[in-house]
Amino acid sequence: MILLLSLFTTLLLPLSVRTTEASNASLSYAPNYAIIGLDVEGEAENSTLVVNYIKELFDNYTYYGWNGNWSGNIVTPALYKYNAGFAELYFDNIALFSKGHASMSECAGGFNQSYIMTQTTHLYDWNYGSSAGSQAHELVVLWHCGTAMNYAPYTNMYCQSCQGDVSFPMAFTKDNTISLDGYNSTTGNRVFIGFEGWSPQFLSTEGLSNNCYYYHFCAALYQFLIEEQLSVSDALDETTRLVTEQTSFGESYIANPHYKNPFPENPDFNMSSRMRIYGNGNLGIP
Numbered sequence: 001m002i003l004l005l006s007l008f009t010t011l012l013l014p015l016s017v018r019t020t021e022a023s024n025a026s027l028s029y030a031p032n033y034a035i036i037g038l039d040v041e042g043e044a045e046n047s048t049l050v051v052n053y054i055k056e057l058f059d060n061y062t063y064y065g066w067n068g069n070w071s072g073n074i075v076t077p078a079l080y081k082y083n084a085g086f087a088e089l090y091f092d093n094i095a096l097f098s099k100g101h102a103s104m105s106e107c108a109g110g111f112n113q114s115y116i117m118t119q120t121t122h123l124y125d126w127n128y129g130s131s132a133g134s135q136a137h138e139l140v141v142l143w144h145c146g147t148a149m150n151y152a153p154y155t156n157m158y159c160q161s162c163q164g165d166v167s168f169p170m171a172f173t174k175d176n177t178i179s180l181d182g183y184n185s186t187t188g189n190r191v192f193i194g195f196e197g198w199s200p201q202f203l204s205t206e207g208l209s210n211n212c213y214y215y216h217f218c219a220a221l222y223q224f225l226i227e228e229q230l231s232v233s234d235a236l237d238e239t240t241r242l243v244t245e246q247t248s249f250g251e252s253y254i255a256n257p258h259y260k261n262p263f264p265e266n267p268d269f270n271m272s273s274r275m276r277i278y279g280n281g282n283l284g285i286p
């Protein structure tokens, strides 16, 4: 993290000030559920540092009335749902970040259900979407595996059996019209960043410049979003220029499908993987 902070000290710019009246909330989570073979030493600590860093960035931005950061075993499905309901009730817009592991299975209604793993139980997509409030978050970044999957625009993703919307993009944005190419889209009111296949661990270096890690990528993305007020697409481009050898996000390793298998002994785990941007990438933080 010291490297991270020194890397960005030179980038600090004066905070911009908005004039409209609104009060937003940011919610940042790192449940730090560990999976042997995926998490190396330091992954949990770095994840906690990054959610703390994101909260600090939002704290320094006066437009936000409530900024929460939670990590470790206090992050439970009940906490995610309680915070979402509270934030939707009392704040105008919500920026949500979560980092950790996720997976999917078939639900009782026959849908593919996705779930975030916490140290207690799983947080299912439909369960998040059916908790109090509309849950229509404006900016959602789910740095977990497979979080951009199972979303089918303009279709009904409501499972009668589970009584909620399946797929994380639908469960967190409540919008079945968001673009699947948010990096190039300029329409819509929301933006969702997730992953197809495997999401890189924060201590992974794949596709990055020497001495750069994905926790740099993530922290830089938020720094560009909050301190420089860039759109998601522009912030991704700037982040790419900072931590990779490429000049635009579209050219980067993480944006393009690549096969990956952290458990080579099991071919079923070989999955096409990439970061996906859904919705309107021309939007920045709400």
Ligand SMILES: [Zn+2]
Binding pocket: 107, 108, 109, 110, 111, 113, 126, 159, 160, 161, 162, 163
């Ligand atoms: Zn279901």
